[in-house]
Amino acid sequence: MAWCESAAELSRARAEQPLVVPSPNGNLFGLYTPPAPEVPAAGLCVIWFTMPRSHRNRMWVEGARRLAARGFACFRFDYHGVGDSAGEPAEVEPNRPYRDDALAVIRHLRERFGERRFVLYGSCFDARTALSAFDGEADAIEGLFFMAAPVMEMDDLVRADADRKGWSHLLHALRRPDNWRSLRDPGRWKYMATVLGRIGGRTLNAEQRTPLPLSSGFRSHFDRLVRSRAHALFLYGREDREYESFREAERSLWPRLPAEARRRLTIEVWEGQVHDGILRVDRQREIVERVLAWIEALRARADSLPHAGAATASSPPGNDGARGTRGH
Amino acid sequence: MKPESETPRFFESGGRPLYGVYYAPRATRPGAPVVVHSHSLGIEQLTNYRNEVKLARAAAARGIPTLRYHARGHGDSAGDFAEVTLSTMVEDAMAAADHARRVSGSERVVWLGVRFGAIVAAHAVRRRDDTAAVALWEPVGRAKDYFRSQLRTMLLSQVAAGRRPDETVDGLLAAVGRDGRVDVHGYYLHRSLLDSACEEDSSLALAAWTGPTLLVQIQARRSLTPAHEALARGRGATLRTERITEEPGWHFVSNPPWQSQQLVDLTVEWLDGLV
Numbered sequence: 395m396a397w398c399e400s401a402a403e404l405s406r407a408r409a410e411q412p413l414v415v416p417s418p419n420g421n422l423f424g425l426y427t428p429p430a431p432e433v434p435a436a437g438l439c440v441i442w443f444t445m446p447r448s449h450r451n452r453m454w455v456e457g458a459r460r461l462a463a464r465g466f467a468c469f470r471f472d473y474h475g476v477g478d479s480a481g482e483p484a485e486v487e488p489n490r491p492y493r494d495d496a497l498a499v500i501r502h503l504r505e506r507f508g509e510r511r512f513v514l515y516g517s518c519f520d521a522r523t524a525l526s527a528f529d530g531e532a533d534a535i536e537g538l539f540f541m542a543a544p545v546m547e548m549d550d551l552v553r554a555d556a557d558r559k560g561w562s563h564l565l566h567a568l569r570r571p572d573n574w575r576s577l578r579d580p581g582r583w584k585y586m587a588t589v590l591g592r593i594g595g596r597t598l599n600a601e602q603r604t605p606l607p608l609s610s611g612f613r614s615h616f617d618r619l620v621r622s623r624a625h626a627l628f629l630y631g632r633e634d635r636e637y638e639s640f641r642e643a644e645r646s647l648w649p650r651l652p653a654e655a656r657r658r659l660t661i662e663v664w665e666g667q668v669h670d671g672i673l674r675v676d677r678q679r680e681i682v683e684r685v686l687a688w689i690e691a692l693r694a695r696a697d698s699l700p701h702a703g704a705a706t707a708s709s710p711p712g713n714d715g716a717r718g719t720r721g722h
Numbered sequence: 723m724k725p726e727s728e729t730p731r732f733f734e735s736g737g738r739p740l741y742g743v744y745y746a747p748r749a750t751r752p753g754a755p756v757v758v759h760s761h762s763l764g765i766e767q768l769t770n771y772r773n774e775v776k777l778a779r780a781a782a783a784r785g786i787p788t789l790r791y792h793a794r795g796h797g798d799s800a801g802d803f804a805e806v807t808l809s810t811m812v813e814d815a816m817a818a819a820d821h822a823r824r825v826s827g828s829e830r831v832v833w834l835g836v837r838f839g840a841i842v843a844a845h846a847v848r849r850r851d852d853t854a855a856v857a858l859w860e861p862v863g864r865a866k867d868y869f870r871s872q873l874r875t876m877l878l879s880q881v882a883a884g885r886r887p888d889e890t891v892d893g894l895l896a897a898v899g900r901d902g903r904v905d906v907h908g909y910y911l912h913r914s915l916l917d918s919a920c921e922e923d924s925s926l927a928l929a930a931w932t933g934p935t936l937l938v939q940i941q942a943r944r945s946l947t948p949a950h951e952a953l954a955r956g957r958g959a960t961l962r963t964e965r966i967t968e969e970p971g972w973h974f975v976s977n978p979p980w981q982s983q984q985l986v987d988l989t990v991e992w993l994d995g996l997v
Contacts, residue, residue: 407800412730450908483978673908
């Protein structure tokens with residue numbers, strides 16, 4: 395079902411305030427949606443890290459207005475070089491997140507509106523940028539919805555992706571004319587060589603697959619998340635190319651987490667795709683509903699806190715354990 | 723971005739707030755018209771976003787005020803995408819032009835129509851007597867062809883992903899009629915929109931317009947398409963045609979976002995010449 399704007403959401407649209415956030419990379423533009431005054435305040439400010447700020451089918455315009463109608467403050471903005479913000483566009487790379495933009499936004503919302511406790515949402519590059527905010531603002535972050543982001547350097551991500559392919563995949567790919575046409579791009583030759591090398595190497599040394607490294611940036615920011623009190627949901631699709639890299643994080647990082655952190659950091663894997671799932675309306679709807687439900691669940695925990703800044707080990711929002719799987 | 727020269731705002735249309743940004747001119751140019759951008763539909767509003775921002779900034783730097791806005795059901799405006807029709811888009815364009823004149827003090831309007839927004843702008847031109855000029859970026863000719871091309875692109879993307887398409891373009895159009903909508907790359911193509919615009923043709927809608935016109939074709943091909951030829955026909959010296967030989971992915975937000983300095987430069991030069 396597509397989003398049908400309710401009267402309460404229309405009222406939040408009318409209340410939205412355009413905001414210019416000074417940052418080291420120039421002025422960032424965004425829209426602040428104040429919480430509805432007629433409902434109990436959630437005491438949380440949700441920041442949508444998304445590019446562009448409305449995202450496909452206005453997913454996060456809907457997200458902001460629906461949550462604001464339920465008492466959350468919300469903010470969606472454009473990074474530098476994107477949308478209405480200043481600066482020149484550049485190719486974004488998940489391992490080089492826009493941390494300066496993220497910190498500038500959090501600090502501006504604190505200064506301008508008195509927001510103290512934040513929930514961050516991001517997918518892919520945006521998820522890595524949201525995670526990077528723990529380096530500097532960990533104490534202010536109550537929750538992180540981290541969706542379908544690569545957690546390796548991009549060359550390693552290609553290798554990790556190649557590791558789930560076999561000779562039959564390769565033969566199938568060779569039969570597709572668009573793959574031959576794409577060889578005009580020199581980068582495609584490198585990709586093909588990597589895939590061929592990984593499949594061939596695996597055939598020759600079936601039992602000796604060397605684990606691929608997680609990116610140092612991810613490890614560092616993840617470590618700050620672990621040491622914080624924030625809850626996080628890591629959502630992937632089983633068919634996401636990015637999930638292959640995240641599985642390495644599951645294998646190498648999760649077993650070493652203290653029990654308290656493992657209760658806070660939840661993994662959810664859906665059948666099919668999440669990363670590219672936004673190209674289908676039905677999957678968009680599932681993502682929007684899951685994100686909003688998870689953030690709503692954080693509220694119960696926030697309500698139970700005597701004051702911001704208090705550490706807690708209470709029950710996590712959403713499902714209650716290290717890992718969940720949903721079939722779709 | 724200078725906060726004092728770019729003012730985000732909301733204004734009313736059809737009982738709902740529409741989001742817009744007004745770009746005040748950096749210097750006063752007496753008699754300068756205000757430029758109003760009429761964006762394209764759905765995802766195409768996003769894929770061309772930065773070009774419109776850059777044009778608005780460049781025009782303001784030359785003393786030409788601009789208003790960019792999001793039609794209802796688009797971007798940061800209110801309203802449901804399911805309720806968007808050609809007539810609601812034209813209503814929003816008219817409200818935007820009125821607002822632009824009010825804030826700028828300009829007496830005349832230059833329309834920038836992008837893709838489907840060209841049809842919207844053409845209808846607004848027909849209803850108003852304050853149009854100074856019309857700029858068209860890769861304008862849609864016949865709306866029916868535009869919708870068919872969207873569906874064809876979606877089916878081709880399935881082929882590129884190694885899947886056999888389970889429908890034809892005609893089958894998908896029949897599904898829109900039957901089910902009320904079809905998912906095209908994560909946006910519904912709704913029957914109400916299709917029905918409202920299917921018989922539209924920008925060359926017919928602009929047939930009575932005889933003022934200055936800029937037509938920019940943005941395609942890999944070097945000659946004008948038949949649809950653009952039809953738009954250009956009979957306009958003589960009032961028409962300037964330009965070709966940007968790029969093939970942007972209109973249905974996917976690229977990384978980095980697509981922008982064409984050539985497109986911005988030639989449009990702002992043309993605007994400058996008008997004033």
